[in-house]
Amino acid sequence: MEATSMLPILKKKLAFLSGGKDRRSGLILTIPLCSEQTNMEELSVTLDYLLSIPSDKCKARGFTVIVDGRKSQWNVVKTVVLMLQNVIPAEVSLVCVVKPDEFWDKKVTHFCFWKEKDRLGFEVILVSANKLTRYIEPCQLTEEFGGSLLYDHIDWLNKRLVFEKFTKESTSLLDELALINNGSERGNQQEKERPVEYSFLPSVDPETVLQTGHELLSELQQRRFNGLEGGMSWSPMDDELLAQPKVVKLLDSLREQYTRYQEVCRQRSKRTQLEEIQQKVMQVVNWLEGPGSEQLRTQWGIGDSIRASQALQQKHEEIESQHSEWFAVYVELNQQIAALLNAGDEEDLLELKALQQQLSDVCYRQASQLEFRQNVLQTALEFHGIAQDLSQQLDGLLGMLCADVAPADGTAIQQTLKLLEEKLKSVDTALQNLQDKGQGLLDQMTSQAPWTFEKDVSIENKDNIEHIQGLMEDMQLRKQRCEDMVDVRRLKMLQMVQLFKCEEDAAQAVEWLNELLDALLKTHIRLGDDAQEAKVLLEKHRKFVDVAQSTYDYGRQLLQATVVLCQSLRCTTRSSGETLPRLNRVWKQFTVTSEERIHRLNLGYTFNLAAEKIMKDNSQLEEQTEAWKELLEKIDEVEATGKTLLDRLTVPVIYPDGTEQYFGSPSDMASTAEHIREKMRAVSQKKPQSLEPVSQDS
Secondary structure (H helix, E strand, O other), rough: HHHHHHHHHHOOOOOEEEEOEEEEOEEEEEEEOOOOOOOOOHHHHHHHHOOOOOOOOHHHHOOEEEEEOOOOOOOHHHHHOOOOOHOOOEEEEEEEEOOOOOOOOHHOOOOHHHHHHHOOEEEEEEEEEEHHHHHOOHHHOEHHOOOOEEHHHHHHHHHHHHHHHHHHHHHHHHHHHHHHHHHHHOOOOHHHOOOHHHHHHHOOHHHHHHHHHHHHHHHHHHHHHOOOEOOOOOOOOOOHHHHHHHHHHHHHHHHHHHHHHHHHHHHHHHHHHHHHHHHHHHHHHHHHHHHHHHHOOOOOOOOHHHHHHHHHHHHHHHHHHHHHHHHHHHHHHHHHHHHHHHHHHHHHHHHHHHHHHHHHHHHHHHHHHHHHHHHHHHHHHHHHHHHHHHHHHHHHHHHHHHHHOOOOOHHHHHHHHHHHHHHHHHHHHHHHHHHHHHHHHHHHHHHOOOOOOOOOOHHHHHHHHHHHHHHHHHHHHHHHHHHHHHHHHHHHHHHHHHHHHHHHHHHHHHHHHHHHHHHHOOOOOOOOOOOOHHHHHHHHHHHHHHHHHHHHHHHHHHHHHHHHHHHHOOOOOHHHHHHEEEEEHHHHHHHHHHHHHHHHHHHHHHHHHHHHHHOOOOOOOOOOHHHHHHHHHHHHHHHHHHHHHHHHHOOOEEEEOOOOOOOOOOHHHHHHHHHHHHHHHHHHHHOOHHHHHHHHHO
16 A cells, blocks of 8 residues: 555544554554544545554554544444454554543443453553553653654655655666666677667666665654653654665665666776777877868968957967867867776776877877967967057157146146156056067077977068067167156156145145134133233243244245246246235234233233232231332222223224234133232222221220
């Protein structure tokens, strides 16, 4: 019985061998009855198929049948149990009917299976699913009975189909291979004179069948020995169900017959190849020594341009194409001869080696001639290509040198100078490459050719050598003329770069002065909280002014250099004429602002110094004394200085062009003014009181 003939029935899972075993090591056969009416004929067919799988030794241990009647009616269960008597009475040792809870109790009293044990031939028990472990270990029960044994019916069925297909194909293939091998041994002498026919090939690819068998065996072994945690997991693909030894035996037999078949094929192929090789070797040798050699005798020139060299190379490629067809035959023949030498008989070795040597000598000689000619043509083509490229580069460089230079800016001049240098460097490299390639070509042309065909090589190469030398000399002269013109252009362009650099730096100096002026107006606003701080600020301001003076002097020097360069280049620039007035204007503005800053710092220093002296004097003076009058004068002087300083803070800086600018923001000025007023109030509190109030207090 084959699974493919009853696949729709087997897919219904009317019964299955889960791979579990009872305590006697007998297989467990499960019949899961469903709520629908079970087709007894299909169930019988399923049981017949399942019972054909285990070995006789396995059947002898008996089966434990689990009839799951929890979803079925009692009369169906009864029919199935009775059917087991007809289908597998001798193999069944125990039937466990799984009943639904409290449903069949009254009906069971009308039919006691235990009384029918002698007639049935096996014991039947009614048991609930949760009590099934009294008879079977939980690890041998599937999940629907509360066990831990995993079972996938579709997977089992697929593996079963693969097993049966392999068994059928391998058995048929073994018969075919045995017939072929035995026939070859009996008629070995007759087979030498008969070519291989299609009937000599088996109907199925042995490699495919062997691969299928190995995959099946690997699957069986993996499922047999890979267990779950907590113990061995028995699988329906166990060797007792799928006959793992049978697969191993079939694979061994198949490998043996296939090895013999391969040897038979090899011997047939070797005998057939020997005669074909002898014929093909003579064909290759005759063509290479005849028409092939004649074609090469007429090819000597290298051309005087790229187009001429390409035409000669194309002609040579046609010759090579014809030779390559024969060389391909040579490679194939050489491989065949090598294979026959490795596996040939002693009487064939001398003949094969002689054929191989003759073929190799002729082919290598012709190949060296083709390679020499191809190398000469390739070098000539590269030489003419470099010469043409160099000529174009020299034309482009000459055109660039003849064009007038219109100064735009320093960056453009630098880019033009860089481009000029790159072009000259490229010309130098190309000329060097031309000379190297030309010398290499001359060495090839003047060297002894690997074959002469009874011709004078020097006469044939004379025109080629003169052409190569003349072309290199012409390119050297053109390059020298361009170098002289480049030197003149480089000097002029370097002066232009320097000119624009001076103009850019002068403009930058103006920007720096603007930034210094802006910083002076916006950040140099503090007058100092005391005389010491005011003195420090004065010193810092002097250094700040020195930096601005250096920047102004630097800008003036750059503009003077610009004038000199313009005179040398005989050109005028707009930027230098605009930069000088801007530089002078910014410097005048900075000078005015700096003087105002110095004046304010001096006032602040005088004010703070006088105020601090008064604040430190704690002596008690008598009224109308000289010291008393002197103190009053000092206080009045401090107040006058403070008022002058306050008034000065509100006055803007007026530039020569009439524009005005203020130091800092209004809030900054207000903060500074408030500090001055606080110090003035503190000084005012130091005024001495009259003597009369003092005496009254005492």
